[in-house]
Amino acid sequence: MKGIVSKAAIAAAFLVFMTGAPLYARTSGTNHEAVLKANSVKESYRAKLRKDSLQNNGAAKAESSPSAWMTRVSANEVNMVTNTLERKPQGEIVMNGKKYFAEGTGYAFTISQNPSICFANDPLTNKKVNKAEAVIYADASGRVFYFESENTFKDFINLASEK
Numbered sequence: 001m002k003g004i005v006s007k008a009a010i011a012a013a014f015l016v017f018m019t020g021a022p023l024y025a026r027t028s029g030t031n032h033e034a035v036l037k038a039n040s041v042k043e044s045y046r047a048k049l050r051k052d053s054l055q056n057n058g059a060a061k062a063e064s065s066p067s068a069w070m071t072r073v074s075a076n077e078v079n080m081v082t083n084t085l086e087r088k089p090q091g092e093i094v095m096n097g098k099k100y101f102a103e104g105t106g107y108a109f110t111i112s113q114n115p116s117i118c119f120a121n122d123p124l125t126n127k128k129v130n131k132a133e134a135v136i137y138a139d140a141s142g143r144v145f146y147f148e149s150e151n152t153f154k155d156f157i158n159l160a161s162e163k
Contacts, residue, residue, distance in 0.1 A: 031159075037123045038160035041139045045069040048140035069157060070137040070145070075099070078144050080131050081107045081117055085138040098132035120146040124156040 045068070076089050081102045090101035093108045100111055100118055111117050119128050123145050134146035135153055147153040 031124065031126070033126070034124045034156060035159050037145075038156055041069050041145075041157070042160040044139045044141045044143070069160070070139050070153075073136050073138045073144070075132070075136055076101050078136055078138075079103065079107065081110050083120070083144045085142040085144055087142075098130065100132055122146065122148045122152050124152045124159070 073085055076092070077086055078084070079086050079090055079102045080100045086103065090103045091108065093100045093102060093111050095111065095115065095118060098118070102108065102111065118131055120131055120134065121127065122129050122134075125148060127148060129146050129148050131146055134148070135150055136144060136146055137153055138144050145153075145156075147156065
């Protein structure tokens with residue numbers, strides 16, 4: 001019996017090593033990491049509402065729709081090195097015919113020396129997406145997420161609204 005359990009544990013560890021995801025994350029039909037990220041977006045939005053309410057003497061307007069938790073943003077207002085919304089135009093950096101954005105020569109140098117910065121993982125599918133081609137959304141804190149498509153964004157935001 002002990003041998004069977006240890007072989008099962010080794011097989012499960014190998015599966016995690018090969019796929020990068022624990023067995024429960026694949027077999028349950030739910031991407032647990034994506035659910036955690038979606039819930040953090042929801043909590044960031046709630047924190048913003050609390051802050052707004054305090055600043056406006058309790059007169060903050062709450063939007064109940066999950067689509068209000070994130071805002072689609074223009075690529076040129078995103079620092080693609082730090083993955084934050086800057087809310088102002090960033091410097092354009094062209095690599096391999098694609099446009100990336102970050103302000104300052106230090107960030108331009110960083111991108112040129114580390115081309116992997118040009119890619120991010122879609123938070124729902126975990127597929128690698130090129131930041132220059134991605135659908136970009138920011139949460140209430142200014143944290144940026146890169147999606148393959150509008151559909152993956154919608155599916156992602158719906159994760160946080162599910163109970």
